[in-house]
Amino acid sequence: MRYLNAGESHGRGLMAVVEGVPSGLPVTAEEINSDLIRRQGGYGRGGRMRIEKDRIEFICGVRKGKTLGNPLGLLIWNKDWENWKDIMASEPGPPSTERVVTRPRPGHADLVGAIKYGHRDIRNVLEKASARETAIRVAIGGVAKSLLAQFDMRVVSYTMDIGGVAAPSPNDPLMAYEHAEQSDVRCHDPETAKKMIEQIRAAKHKGDSLGGIFEVVVTNVPIGLGTYAQWDRRLGARLAFAAMSIQAMKGVEFGMGFESARRFGSEVHDDIYFDKATGQFIRKSNNAGGLEGGITNGQPIVLRVAMKPIATLYTPKDSVDIETKEPFEA
Incomplete structure (x- = not known):
């Protein structure tokens, strides 16, 4: 498509x-x-x-x-x-x-x-x-x-951070989504949502704006979507491209993401097990965010996207008129 x-x-x-x-x-x-x-x-x-x-x-x-x-x-x-x-x-x-x-x-x-x-x-x-x-x-x-x-796959999302006020990671993304739907800031944790609103109010009072982070989870993902055969067909690359094409987005991470750069390899990579009852290969963790080698591995796809503060401010920034070349406050 x-x-x-x-x-x-x-x-x-x-x-x-x-x-x-x-x-x-x-x-x-x-x-x-x-x-x-x-x-x-x-x-x-x-x-x-x-x-x-x-x-x-x-x-x-x-x-x-x-x-x-x-x-x-x-x-x-x-x-x-x-x-x-x-x-x-x-x-x-x-x-x-x-x-x-x-x-x-x-x-x-x-x-x-x-x-x-x-x-x-x-x-x-x-x-x-x-x-x-x-x-x-x-x-x-x-x-x-x-x-x-049609394949029983769902895409859900919720807010994880606004202006440094961070929500705890949810255990159940589908339940988190249901809770987020009841929140004015789409946060799954009610106490964190209150603090986020307070942070927004404080920024607005100063004539400023805030950025944030949201998490997207795709559930019931089969093994094998995407490929390592060509660079532009790796699913992680395509999802990152799509996320970064949205206005004001500045960063994307999958699973453990940037934190994995600070860890030992033994703490990062998800062990592989075989469930004889189901005949399926399984993982007990999802640090990879559901993707290995550009291919889905059967775990939920988990990505987080960072959004910069809105560029429209009550507190003006310096700029220059393109016609007069005179400085002004935008």
């Missing part, structure tokens, strides 16, 4: 084409919309989250609730388009003089994007680089989850 997406943050909508979905896969807009609603929830959500009421539309590739084997066309309309349709119009006309952006914000794609693509109005950059784009990716992920569900 692969996908391409398109659309600007304040354009008419977000769209995607998903190729390689097998025929006969049950998919419904209702299931995907539930994930879109989850995306827009949580403590401290931004103003744009309150404006949009994202709903997916299947434009093609699905009939009567089942995929046809053709490419899927997905579309999410931007409700805020009504306030931007003149500024973001696709029809020929003079350059817009409203909401022109010439002041790049540190931590965003503004300056490098303007230089790379030759834009004098940075809005041409930020409209696509915006995290608004993740809405259509959530919808694409919903299709992928429907496929994995």
